[in-house]
Amino acid sequence: MTKYFDRVLENTVIEPSPRHPASQAFVDAGKELDLKEMDFSRGISAGVGYFPLNAKGRLRQSSSVTYLHPLANLPRHLEIWTQTQAAKINIESGKAIGAETTRGPIHASRAVILTCGSIQTPQLMMLSGLGPAHHLKTLGIGIVADLPHVGEHLRDHVAAPIVWETHAPIAPWEICPFEATMMLKLVDDAPAPDVLFHFGLRIREKYGDDPKLSVNGPAVKASPNVTRARSEGQVKLASSDYRDHPLINLNYLSDPYDMALLLKAMRFTRRLFETKIFQSLCKSEIHPGPDVQTDDEWASYIRSVCETVYHPCGTASIGHVVTPELKVKGIGNLYIADASIFPAMITTNINCAVMMAAEKAADLIMA
């Protein structure tokens, strides 16, 4: 896969994160707890350091910025329809031949490639009759192929924050409110770190008046997530109408492994506050606060505040729904190239892996 990592690097700019003083305190606190300072752009192992950031100047390099801007550099035959939603894949004699969209039909002379992401790729498939037959039947959708795993195996990096009030206001950050990270290996024989932290500089803007996590004064948070979370949820259709949002059940913490790791991670997180450097940054723990001590109290807190890190994947995975060549099983000329193909969680933030998968998909489809 290094070939595809290199290809992503040819197209995007990866810079070290800026170093906000509070982020630096988090990194130094990790070092006070005997973690090694890591350069995470060179590889992944337990330690503390900064996120490599895909940013040019102050602008994050999303795949759209990376591959589609500036428009003038795009091949002339590429036509992009913005503000257009695909409503259905058209399939004839077992082959994808195009799509119905809100701007009219599209005919595909070679292939249709789905890249709607882990929530909407399975939605579009199910709207088109590709999915679990029993579910489609209940909505009156004609079955084109019974693919029972479409929308299943939804995984994400489930996280839970500890929030501290700081002694002084937090100065503005430059690009992203998450600069520093920490990776821990809490299970001895884990193949790679099993917990990844986001150290966050933005609390009030994120949690607003949510009484579970709101803050009155300046604050920071450390939010560990389970890097290879095992809980699985589903995406289902609410109706046969493409305008209706799909039903998303993340089913967080349904696998006890995820809760066990978060419990350990939360206990480790609290140790940060005991370090000299963190004491100079933070005044007190606001959430959950000192009353939470036992495993039961921690578990109940984690259940009440657990949150997404926006890394859903796996809902049309290799093996279950697509072949290793990313072809949808049983349907001709239909490919998937987004986070829904991942058969397992990616240990770190997944965007770069999605781009790598898309680079490989381009090779496979052109072959």
Ligand SMILES: Cc1cc2nc3c(=O)[nH]c(=O)nc-3n(C[C@H](O)[C@H](O)[C@H](O)COP(=O)(O)OP(=O)(O)OC[C@H]3O[C@@H](n4cnc5c(N)ncnc54)[C@H](O)[C@@H]3O)c2cc1C
């Ligand atoms: C707020 C936020 C912050 C994030 N930050 C990071 C980060 O710092 N680092 C990191 O590694 N990852 C981050 N991620 C995760 C990362 O963005 C995703 O993992 C990645 O974008 C997934 O790529 P994808 O191609 O699978 O789906 P997407 O990027 O979601 O692309 C799907 C595209 O399909 C379009 N679409 C959907 N349905 C239809 C339809 N029916 N018709 C037409 N178009 C459709 C959508 O509008 C979208 O443009 C973040 C995600 C979010 C939401």
